[in-house]
Amino acid sequence: xxxxxxxxxxxxxxxxxxxxxxxxxxxxxxxxxxxxxxxxxxxxxxxxxxxxxxxxxxxxxxxxxxxxxxxxxxxxxxxxxxxxxxxxxxxxxxxxxxxxxxxxxxxxxxxxxxxxxxxxxxxxxxxxxxxxxxxxxxxxxxxxxxxxxxxxxxxxxxxxxxxxxxxxxxxxxxxxxxxxxxxxxxxxxxxxxxxxxxxxxxxxxxxxxxxxxxxxxxxxxxxxxxxxxxxxxxxxxxxxxxxxxxxxxxxxxxxxxxxxxxxxxxxxxxxxxxxxxxxxxxxxxxxxxxxxxxxxxxxxxxxxxxxxxxxxxxxxxxxxxxxxxxxxxxxxxxxxxxxxxxxxxxxxxxxxxxxxxxxxxxxxxxxxxxxxxxxxxxxxxxxxxxxxxxxxxxxxxxxxxxxxxxxxxxxxxxxxxxxxxxxxxxxxxxxxxxxxxxxxxxxxxxxxxxxxxxxxxxxxxxxxxxxxxxxxxxxxxxxxxxxxxxxxxxxxxxxxxxxxxxxxxxxxxxxxxxxxxxxxxxxxxxxxxxxxxxxxxxxxxxxxxxxxxxxxxxxxxx
Numbered sequence: 001x002x003x004x005x006x007x008x009x010x011x012x013x014x015x016x017x018x019x020x021x022x023x024x025x026x027x028x029x030x031x032x033x034x035x036x037x038x039x040x041x042x043x044x045x046x047x048x049x050x051x052x053x054x055x056x057x058x059x060x061x062x063x064x065x066x067x068x069x070x071x072x073x074x075x076x077x078x079x080x081x082x083x084x085x086x087x088x089x090x091x092x093x094x095x096x097x098x099x100x101x102x103x104x105x106x107x108x109x110x111x112x113x114x115x116x117x118x119x120x121x122x123x124x125x126x127x128x129x130x131x132x133x134x135x136x137x138x139x140x141x142x143x144x145x146x147x148x149x150x151x152x153x154x155x156x157x158x159x160x161x162x163x164x165x166x167x168x169x170x171x172x173x174x175x176x177x178x179x180x181x182x183x184x185x186x187x188x189x190x191x192x193x194x195x196x197x198x199x200x201x202x203x204x205x206x207x208x209x210x211x212x213x214x215x216x217x218x219x220x221x222x223x224x225x226x227x228x229x230x231x232x233x234x235x236x237x238x239x240x241x242x243x244x245x246x247x248x249x250x251x252x253x254x255x256x257x258x259x260x261x262x263x264x265x266x267x268x269x270x271x272x273x274x275x276x277x278x279x280x281x282x283x284x285x286x287x288x289x290x291x292x293x294x295x296x297x298x299x300x301x302x303x304x305x306x307x308x309x310x311x312x313x314x315x316x317x318x319x320x321x322x323x324x325x326x327x328x329x330x331x332x333x334x335x336x337x338x339x340x341x342x343x344x345x346x347x348x349x350x351x352x353x354x355x356x357x358x359x360x361x362x363x364x365x366x367x368x369x370x371x372x373x374x375x376x377x378x379x380x381x382x383x384x385x386x387x388x389x390x391x392x393x394x395x396x397x398x399x400x401x402x403x404x405x406x407x408x409x410x411x412x413x414x415x416x417x418x419x420x421x422x423x424x425x426x427x428x429x430x431x432x433x434x435x436x437x438x439x440x441x442x443x444x445x446x447x448x449x450x451x452x453x454x455x456x457x458x459x460x461x462x463x464x465x466x467x468x469x470x471x472x473x474x475x476x477x478x479x480x481x482x483x484x485x486x487x488x489x490x491x492x493x494x495x496x497x498x499x500x501x502x503x504x505x506x507x508x509x510x511x512x513x514x515x516x517x518x519x520x521x522x523x524x525x526x527x528x529x530x531x532x533x534x535x536x537x538x539x540x541x542x543x544x545x546x547x548x549x550x551x552x553x554x555x556x557x558x
Contacts, residue, residue, distance in 0.1 A: 007062045009093075009110045011036075011044075012188045015221040015259065017104035018047055022188070027062040033415075034060045035072070036101070052076045052102040060093075067093045067108070073544075076102055081301035082255035085309070092308050096185060098260060105258045107187060131224045144285045147175050151289070155296045164300065165197040168263055168293050173199065175289065176282040178247065178265040184212065185261050186221070193217060196261065212264055213248060220250040221259055225283045225290075247278050251286040253294040260297060263290050332356035334364035337427045341368075341550035342527050344543060352489045352548035353386040359397045359426070367424035368487045368550050369464075370441065372417070385410060385420050385464065399426055403437050403472040407464050414465035421463045423456075423487050427479070427552060434477045434485065439464050444487040446477065449556075451519050453511075456485070482556035486526070488514065491545035498539025509537050527551055 011023040023044050025034055036044040037057040046053050054074035061068050068090040071078040078085055079100035085091050093099075097108040140148075151171035158164035165183040173181050182198035193212060219226035227249045248266035252259040263286060279285075332339040339356040356366040367389055371382045388409050392402035403424065410420060423444045425436030436456055438444065440463030444456040458475035492514065496506035517533035518526050527549055534547065 007065070007067075007110075009062075009067055009108060011099065011106035012109055014098070014105045014107060014186050015189045015218075018050060019189075020047070020104060023106070025060050025062070025067065036060070037072075037074075046101070046104075050103060057101055061090065067110070069093055069099065081305055082258070082260075082298050083302050083305040085305075089309070091305065092311075098255065098258065100258060109187075130228060131219050131222075131226050140281055140284055140288065144175055144281070147171060148285070148288055148292070152292055155292050156299075158296060158300070161297065161300060162197060164293065164296055166199075168289065169197060169199040171289055172263055172265055172286060175279075175285045176249065176265055177279050178249065178267050178282075180268045181263070181265045182212075183253075183261055184217075184264055186259055193262065213250070216248055216250040216264075217262065220252045220262055223252055223254060223257065223259060225249065225251040225287045227278060227283045229278055249278070249283055249286050251283070251290040253290050253297055255294070255298050255301070260294065260301075263293070328354070328356050332358065332364065332366075334358045334362055334427065334429060336429060336554040337364045337552055338554070339364060339366050339550065339552045340527060341548070342531065343546065343548040344531075345546045352491065352546040353382045354487075354548055354550045355386055355390055356550070357390060357394060359393065361397065362429060363397065364427040364429075364552070365393045365397070365399075365424070366427070366487075366550060366552055367422065368441070368444075368489065368548060369420050369422045370489045370491075370546070370548070371420050372463075381410070381414065381418060381420065384413075385422075389422075389424065393426075397426070399424065399435055399437055399474045400472060403439060403464075407439075407470060407472070408468065410465040411468045419463040419465040421490075425456075425485070427485075432479045434479055435474045436477070437461065437472050437474050439472060440466075441487075443490060443493065444485065445514075446479075447484040447486055447518065449480070449482045453486075453515055453518075479554070481554070484526070484551060484553040486514075486518065487550050488530075489546060489548040491543060491547040492530070492534060492549065494545060495534055495538055495543060495547065497537055498541060509534060513537060 007027050009025040011025065013020045013022065023036070027034070034043045035056055036042055036046065036059070037055050038046055038048055038050060038053045039055040040048075042056060046057075052075075054072070054076070056072050057074045058069055058071050058078045061070070069078065069080065069085070070090040071085050071087045073087040080091055080093070081098050082100070093108050095108070095110055099106045099108060148171070151167060154167045155164065155171075158167055168183055169181045173179060180198075180200050183196040184193040185196050187194055216226045216228065229247045246267050248264070251263045253261040253263065265286070328339075328341060341354040341356065343352050343354055345352070352368070352370050354366070354368045356364065359365055367386070369382065369385055369389075371385070385406060389402060389406050392405050393399075396402070403422070406422075419440075421441040422439040423436065423441040425434050425444075427434055434456075436444070438457045438460045440461065442455075442457050442460065446454040446456055448454060456475075456477060459473050461472045462470040493508065493510050495509045497508075499506075513533065514530065517530045521529040530549055531547075534543075
C-alpha cells in the first residue's frame, strides 16, 4: 500500500448545512497543501452560495504522518472542536475532530467515510418520535435534581472523553430508570454513529449489541431531545419491537449549535420494574444532564486543542529561531559599501529572506526574496532559495549564472502555486556600479541625493520557479557618492491601514508611504524610520504579511 493511500483522510459533513458529499484529502507526491474555500480553483471548492466561506478559507497539509489544518485569514474563521484557531497557525488533527467552516461541521476521519459505525435500525417512521423543545413542561423532581447535583462534580472532574461518558451513562440510567445506555459519536449526515461507551443494567444478562433508531437519531440531530414510548404508539417501529425496546430517549450533547455526540437510552429487555412508560420528565432530566455534559466535553476539547496548539507553537518558535540564524545579524561591509537589513514575519515563520556577502574579489552581493504564500511551506522554500543563491554567488560570482541556476533548482521542485520574487545585485567598488536582476520583484529603488527615488527594475524577468526556460539578464546602473539602494518586500507596500474607509476598503501603505517615510532619513535611521511609519500606519496591530527591507549605502566623497 502506498504512503499516499495510508495518509488519505476525509472531511465528512454532519447533519446541517448545505447538502454536501464527503471531501477526500489525498496528499500529492510533493506533500503540497490542499486548500478549501469558495474559489472554484481551490483543491476542495465549496458551493459559492455559502457566503460565510472565504474564497481561500483554510488549508490542509500532511507531513511526517500528521494532518494539520490552518486557517488562511478567513473572515468568519475555522473552528476545531468548537475552538476558533488562529490564522496561519497550523493545528494537528486527530481522528474524530470536528471542523466547523460555517455552515458546515465536518468530522475528520482517516478510517473512511463511515468507519466504525454501529448498527442503526432503518425504521423509516418518524411519527412515533416526540421532541422536547426548550424547557421541560414540568419542574424536575427533587430526586432528579439531587442526582444532577451529585453528578455535576463528577462530570466536570472527568479528565477525558471516556471518563465523561461513563459518568453520563451512570447518572442517566439512575435518573431515567432505563437500563441500557450509550454515548454515541455522530459520524456523518446519513445517520451513522459510533459508540464511545455503552452500558447495560443489572439483571439483563448477556444481551446482543444495542441497536439504535434512525428516526430518533435524526430528530436529536436537530439539537433537541427525542423520545418515544411503545405503549402510546400505534405505528411503533417493528424492528425495535422485535428487539423488545418499548421506551427510548436520545439527547444531544452540543458544541454551541453543533451536535457533538448523543446520549441514547432504551428499555431493551424491559424498563425498570417492568414499566413500559417513561418516568415523568425523564426527557427533561436528560436534557439538563446533556447540557452539563456538553459543556464538560467542550471544555475537554478546548484543553486538548490548546495543548496541540502549544506543542505546535513550540515547534514553530524553534523553527523561527533557526530561520533567523541564516539572516545576516551585523552590517556587511565591502568598502565603501555598507549593507544592513531588517525582516519581520507576519506569522511565526516568514517567507521573506535577505542576504549579503562579500565575494572573493571584494564586491558586495545582496539579495531580497519573497516566497508566495505563508507559513511553513513558504519558509522551507525561502530557506532553500537563500542557501542555494548564497552558495552559487560565493562559488563563481556570476549573477546571470547564479539566478538561472536557482530557477533550474527551484522550478522542478516547486508546487504550481508557489514561486519566489527576487531582486539581487552586486556592488562593484572599483567601477562604482551596480549589476542587478529583478525577477518579478519590482520593489528596488536608488535613493538619489535630491531625495528622489529611481526604480531599479530594468530587464525584469519572471519570478523564480514559474518557467524553467525563463531568461535572466543583468542590468547595470552607475552609482554616485552619497546615494543609497533600498529594496523592500511587498508586505510593506501592501500593508493596510488600521482604519477602514467609509466604503469598507482600507488604504495601503504603498510606494507613496515608502517615499514619505525615507525622505530626510540619514544612515541606518532610514530603516528605523520606515518601520516606525509602517507600524503607525498599521495601528500597532502587527503586519498582515512578512515585511523586509535591505539598505546599501556608501558615503559621499570627502
